[in-house]
Amino acid sequence: MIAGVARYKEMFRQALRIRLVEEKIIELYPSDKIQSPVHLSIGQEAVAVGVCEHLRREDLVFITYRGHAFYLAKGGSMPQMMAELYGRRNGMSQGKAGSMHLAAPDVGVMGASAVVGSTISVAVGAALAARLKKKDQISVVCYGDGATEQGTYHEALNFASLYQLPCLFLCENNGLAVHATLAERQSYKIAEHARVYGLETIRIEDGWDFTKVGDVCGEVLKAIRGDGRPRVIEVLTCRYKEHVGPGEDYAAGYRSHAEVQAWMAKDPLCTDTALVQALRPALDAEIDEAVAFAEAGAMPGIDDLLTDVL
Ligand SMILES: Cc1ncc(C[n+]2csc(CCOP(=O)(O)OP(=O)(O)O)c2C)c(N)n1
Numbered sequence: 001m002i003a004g005v006a007r008y009k010e011m012f013r014q015a016l017r018i019r020l021v022e023e024k025i026i027e028l029y030p031s032d033k034i035q036s037p038v039h040l041s042i043g044q045e046a047v048a049v050g051v052c053e054h055l056r057r058e059d060l061v062f063i064t065y066r067g068h069a070f071y072l073a074k075g076g077s078m079p080q081m082m083a084e085l086y087g088r089r090n091g092m093s094q095g096k097a098g099s100m101h102l103a104a105p106d107v108g109v110m111g112a113s114a115v116v117g118s119t120i121s122v123a124v125g126a127a128l129a130a131r132l133k134k135k136d137q138i139s140v141v142c143y144g145d146g147a148t149e150q151g152t153y154h155e156a157l158n159f160a161s162l163y164q165l166p167c168l169f170l171c172e173n174n175g176l177a178v179h180a181t182l183a184e185r186q187s188y189k190i191a192e193h194a195r196v197y198g199l200e201t202i203r204i205e206d207g208w209d210f211t212k213v214g215d216v217c218g219e220v221l222k223a224i225r226g227d228g229r230p231r232v233i234e235v236l237t238c239r240y241k242e243h244v245g246p247g248e249d250y251a252a253g254y255r256s257h258a259e260v261q262a263w264m265a266k267d268p269l270c271t272d273t274a275l276v277q278a279l280r281p282a283l284d285a286e287i288d289e290a291v292a293f294a295e296a297g298a299m300p301g302i303d304d305l306l307t308d309v310l
C-alpha cells in the first residue's frame with residue numbers, strides 16, 4: 001500500500017473524483033436529462049474512499065440509495081453510472097435502475113435499495129455463503145443511522161454475531177434521516193448499542209478525514225480476514241446537500257448553515273484548494289467523457305419494457 005504524501009494525494013483524488021461527478025450531476029439536473037431522483041453523497045466521500053482502500057475486487061459491498069460514492073470507490077464504471085442516471089440503454093442496468101439501485105457485480109458492488117435497511121440482511125447472507133463455500137471474502141454493508149431503527153438491522157447483527165460471519169457493518173452516521181435529527185429518533189448510541197450483540201465496535205468522529213477512516217478500516221478489515229468474525233464501524237459524517245435532489249434545504253429549518261460550514265472548514269476537499277486545482281483538469285476530462293457516453297446512449301424503447309424484469 002502507498003503511504004505518506006502519495007497516499008494522501010491518491011485518497012484525495014478519489015474523494016474529489018466522486019465530489020466532482022456529483023457536482024456535475026447538480027449542474028445537469030435542471031436540464032431534466034437525468035431521469036432519476038438523486039441522493040448525493042457530497043460531504044460523505046471519505047467513508048467510501050477509506051473502506052474501499054482496503055477492499056479487494058472479490059470483496060462485496062452492499063450499499064444504499066445514497067450510493068454514488070461507494071459505487072465509484074469500489075470500481076464501478078463512471079460512464080455506465082452516468083448513462084444509468086440518464087435512463088439510457090448503455091447504463092449499467094440498461095437505464096432501468098437509476099441512481100438509487102446502482103450495482104456492478106463484476107467489481108463487487110452487489111446492489112442498493114431504496115428501502116431503508118434492506119441490504120443489511122442480504123450482506124449477512126452473502127457472508128454466510130462465503131463461509132460455507134470457504135471463500136476468502138468479506139461482505140461490507142453500508143447503511144445510514146436511520147437504518148439502525150429498522151428491525152432487520154438488529155436481526156442481521158444478532159445472526160452475524162451468533163454465526164461469526166465475515167461481515168463489516170459500516171454505519172454512515174450523518175445524524176439525519178430526511179429532516180429528523182438523531183435526538184428526535186434514537187434512545188440509544190449506535191456503536192454502544194451494537195456491543196449488546198457481542199460485536200467489537202469502533203466509532204470514528206472525524207468522518208471528513210479519509211486517511212483516518214482508511215487507517216481504522218484497514219485494521220478492522222485485517223482483523224475480520226484474520227478470524228472471520230463480524231465487526232461494526234460507525235463513522236460520523238455530514239451530508240452537505242438536501243436529502244434528495246441537487247439543492248440545499250436550510251429553509252426547511254432542521255439544521256443551520258453554520259453547522260455544515262463548521263464541517264466544511266475541516267474537509268480537505270474544501271480547504272486544500274491547491275490540490276483541487278492540480279487534480280481537477282484530469283478529473284473533469286474523465287467526467288466529460290462519462291457525460292458524452294451517456295448522451296450518446298439510446299433511450300429504451302417500448303420493446304425494452306419487459307426485458308430483464310423476470
Ligand atoms: C423502510 C423504509 N422506511 C422509510 C423510508 C423513507 N425514507 C427514505 S430515506 C429515509 C431516511 C434514512 O436515513 P438514513 O438511514 O440515516 O440514511 P441517509 O438518507 O441519511 O443517508 C427514510 C425514512 C424508506 N425508503 N424505507
Ligand SMILES: [Mg+2]
Binds near residue numbers: 146172176177178
Ligand atoms: Mg442518516
